[in-house]
Amino acid sequence: MEGRDDLPTRVLSALVGVLLLLWVLWGGLALILPTLVFVLWLGSLELRDMLAKRGIRLNLPFLVGGGVLLFLFSLPQLYWHFPQVPWREVALGLFLLGSFSYELLRGADLTRFAFTLMAFLYLPWSLGYVLLLREIPxxxxxxxxxxxxxxxxxxxxxxxxxxxxxxxxxxxxxxxxxxxxxxxxxxxxxxxxxxxxxxxxxxxxxxxxxxxxxxxxxxxxxxxxxxxxxxxxxxxxxxxxxxxxxxxxxxxxxxxxxxxxxxxxxxxxxxxxxxx
Incomplete structure (x- = not known):
């Protein structure tokens, strides 16, 4: 009975979500980029809260900040003008250098580093492909x-x-x-x-x-x-x-x-x- 009572809410929220998604995609990179930043921020908070139940911390500033940098480095215009530069790999390298340096200075919490790296690959690395797909061909x-x-x-x-x-x-x-x-x-x-x-x-x-x-x-x-x-x-x-x-x-x-x-x-x- 609870599932039936919940069905109208699920359908309505799904419909609203699909309409918003179509509007963002139709608007192109100008709408997609800030939407991805919002998704990254909220998704990172959800991951942080989930992992906190296991006593695991995330380096949230590096995760979100590095993710925004990765999005900027995933913009197709960079690949059009400088195709010889592996921009996304550069962003990943900067994230790794920054995260390693942070842990060396702030207690060497390797569990925090490992799960932050996992979250970086899980969220911004995957989401960044949206920017590239939107401009192909x-x-x-x-x-x-x-x-x-x-x-x-x-x-x-x-x-x-x-x-x-x-x-x-x-x-x-x-x-x-x-x-x-x-x-x-x-x-x-x-x-x-x-x-x-x-x-x-x-x-x-x-x-x-x-x-x-x-x-x-x-x-x-x-x-x-x-x-x-x-x-x-x-x-x-x-x-x-x-x-x-x-x-x-x-x-x-x-x-x-x-x-x-x-x-x-x-x-x-x-x-x-x-x-x-």
Whole structure:
């Protein structure tokens, strides 16, 4: 009964979230960059609060400050004008040097360093690919490119939920997420393929994929989406929490909503570069 009472809230907040997301993506880098900074800030706070339950501290100023620097170094304009410079790797190197120096001066807390580095790769490193995807191959078609991981992730989520709920029998990862099933995982892969096939078919001139390429694309993105979901479930189980936060009514924290995207954004960038 509680799940039914919560359903209207979940649907309404999801609808509002999707509309805001579409508006931000349509607005281009001018809206995407500050939105990513906000997501980084809130996601870092959620990670900090979760890990604090295990007595683990994060170097929050370095995580957020280094993440903002990484976003700036992920701007496509830098790659257009200075293609010989590996900008994102430079940002990672500066973050490592700064974090090591901080620990040498402030107590050498290697656990704090290790988890801050993990959080840096988990949040800003993955999110930075949004800026690159939005401009591949240009600012007009980049919107369609960026939509691919969104469609794949949402379709996987929906397919895994409904197929797992109706047909699920064999547990996928019982020690991490007892509710997920092998049948649900396969359903997510199938629905992701159907959704991408329909979506790319409607705008065939934008996505010149053959059927084999599309199947490979959807399979990898669906697997990445499920891996991202499981990784966040692993983090929550490690910290002993049910949700990462309370950002969205009926949906939990921000990280609960973007966990699959944190894996599909980078993979989409790699696949698009490889295919094109």
């Amino acid at each position: 240009d600012s007009t078609l980049g919107l369609w490119t960026l939509s691919l991981p969104l469609v794949a992730s949402f379709a996987t989520d929906i397919g895994a939920y409904f197929v797992g709920r109706t047909l699920g029998r064999q547990k996928l990862a019982p020690e991490i997420s007892p509710g997920k099933t092998v049948e649900g995982s396969l359903g997510g892969i199938a629905v992701s393929f159907l959704a991408l096939a329909l979506y790319t078919g409607l705008v065939r001139e934008v996505f010149p994929f053959g059927l084999l390429e599309l199947w490979l694309f959807s399979l990898l993105l669906s697997l990445a989406a499920q891996l991202g979901d499981l990784v966040e479930s692993m983090l929550k189980r490690y910290c002993g929490v049910k949700d990462s936060g309370h950002f969205l009514p009926g949906h939990g924290g921000l990280l609960d909503r973007i966990d699959s995207l944190l894996f599909t954004f980078p993979l989409t960038y790699f696949l698009v570069v490889l295919f094109t």
